[in-house]
């Protein structure tokens with residue numbers, strides 16, 4: 234009932250433990266708090282909170298228009314509905330190194346288990362689009378050092394994302410990944426890898442977990458969890474997939490409503506009211522009310 238029981242520090246500790254044990258963890262992107270519950274119910278290991286989804290949710294393109302306040306607010310709403318660790322997309326960290334430091338502390342306070350900071354120049358764009366630019370190594374490292382120094386919980390996972398692959402190639406991505414690890418990154422997110430071999434090369438070059446982004450309609454082929462695990466990847470995100478699926482279904486339903494005037498033919502695709510109530514733990518709220526209404530004061534005789 235209400236929010237998750239697991240304290241943020243515990244979620245972070247568990248995440249660290251599983252990564253240290255060499256497990257591969259799957260993080261589908263939650264497009265709202267309710268979908269985070271579904272991800273948990275279906276047995277995934279974590280929840281991803283995407284900047285692209287957060288922007289799209291507000292009707293905006295993913296070009297760095299959202300603010301730290303909006304991102305942390307949405308992150309908190311999602312993180313508190315699930316017992317799973319939630320990791321969030323912090324884009325370029327919302328400014329200079331000092332801003333990155335504040336970003337990390339704000340995201341810690343919001344109950345997130347970790348965040349990734351990328352090395353794009355501002356204004357950033359989707360890592361799978363052409364024409365993006367990256368900052369020089371010294372600027373990229375300063376962002377990560379600031380993030381690592383600022384966190385108060387040593388288990389908060391600082392993931393360094395590098396977008397350099399699409400600009401300067403794989404060798405540059407490997408060099409940058411190594412430098413980011415030296416600067417203190419707990420994990421590496423090599424963006425826009427072309428194939429499994431590239432993931433394998435990055436994973437072999439660094440001794441921290443590597444994250445694979447399985448976003449659709451991008452530059453990477455879509456690999457299975459098993460393929461990625463075999464390539465040495467430990468964290469996989471499907472950042473926008475559930476939003477794409479939900480929006481696709483919503484569009485088809487609206488077409489049906491236009492064509493047929495009702496949605497009877499779509500009932501089979503809908504989440505049933507009973508399943509929604511299960512996910513919301515509706516029953517527990519009923520009991521809570523019952524206890525309130527049946528509460529009685531027994532007066533002693535004297």
Ligand SMILES: C[C@](O)(C(=O)O)[C@H](CC(=O)O)C(=O)O
Nearest residue numbers: 283284285359360361448472
């Ligand atoms: C992972 C990502 O940063 C996101 O915001 O979810 C995006 C995803 C996307 O736009 O498909 C990205 O830059 O890859």
Ligand SMILES: [Mg+2]
Nearest residue numbers: 283284285322
């Ligand atoms: Mg993003």
